[in-house]
């Protein structure tokens with residue numbers, strides 16, 4: 001089953017050159033997709049198109065279509081789309097509009113005319129999901145950056161969408177905050193089968209979790225597929241090689257030098273385990289032939 005389909009989709013903001021140009025992309029249900037690419041490549045526009053903000057809140061011109069959970073975005077209202085896709089925009093603080101944590105989540109639901117009992121229960125559930133249980137009455141202004149980020153995610157999840165789209169959610173967080181955020185997203189993906197599509201330029205942060213990678217350049221899909229397929233292609237591209245995380249740069253360099261192939265390393269632990277085994281085996285070979 002597919003969650004999001006971009007079918008030959010092009011979009012230009014009012015009076016601007018094309019931001020997206022002939023995008024063909026299928027995001028599988030329950031997948032974890034990372035979107036990367038140079039500045040101005042169209043990553044934010046892709047997020048806006050996935051949640052219907054483009055074309056509903058922006059003028060401009062489009063061609064092709066975008067389907068979310070089987071619904072064509074251009075032909076359906078934002079309310080209908082919000083039931084299927086939750087969005088955390090790059091400037092998530094501007095999405096937080098109320099005084100307390102509970103009010104913030106309630107706001108997303110009151111807009112949909114849910115009754116008070118249901119809203120109360122849902123607030124508790126969704127705050128637990130994002131690790132903010134028992135913080136209902138805290139003032140939004142008193143939260144840390146990471147907690148505000150979690151609250152923005154909680155609000156996006158309030159209507160139980162199956163798809164969560166996030167635009168550079170870790171950009172304002174310190175390394176520990178970023179790690180916690182991705183552990184949270186990976187948990188939503190694993191435990192609830194939630195489809196995650198996240199823009200992240202630091203690919204090392206998501207290697208352990210993403211099963212699909214989309215690289216945009218100049219409004220087009222430069223490459224797409226499993227990280228293990230895409231990363232070697234990035235490394236071979238003069239323009240995009242800088243995006244390859246250090247761990248993979250080392251892996252690809254060693255593979256070439258040692259004329260071998262390693263498993264797709266998702267984190268240092270896997271690299272260390274495989275290299276330990278490799279070095280041990282080489283030593284045994286050397287001892288044998290000595």
Ligand SMILES: Nc1ncnc2c1ncn2[C@@H]1O[C@H](COP(=O)(O)OP(=O)(O)OP(=O)(O)O)[C@@H](O)[C@H]1O
Nearest residue numbers: 013014016018019038039040041042043044045046
């Ligand atoms: N509101 C807008 N009006 C006109 N042009 C825009 C608007 N927003 C973005 N653009 C243009 O559309 C193109 C794609 O921009 P977009 O913000 O989607 O890129 P991005 O990959 O998210 O970049 P960044 O990494 O800097 O966030 C760029 O050429 C940008 O200048």
Ligand SMILES: [Mg+2]
Nearest residue numbers: 043044045090
């Ligand atoms: Mg952007």
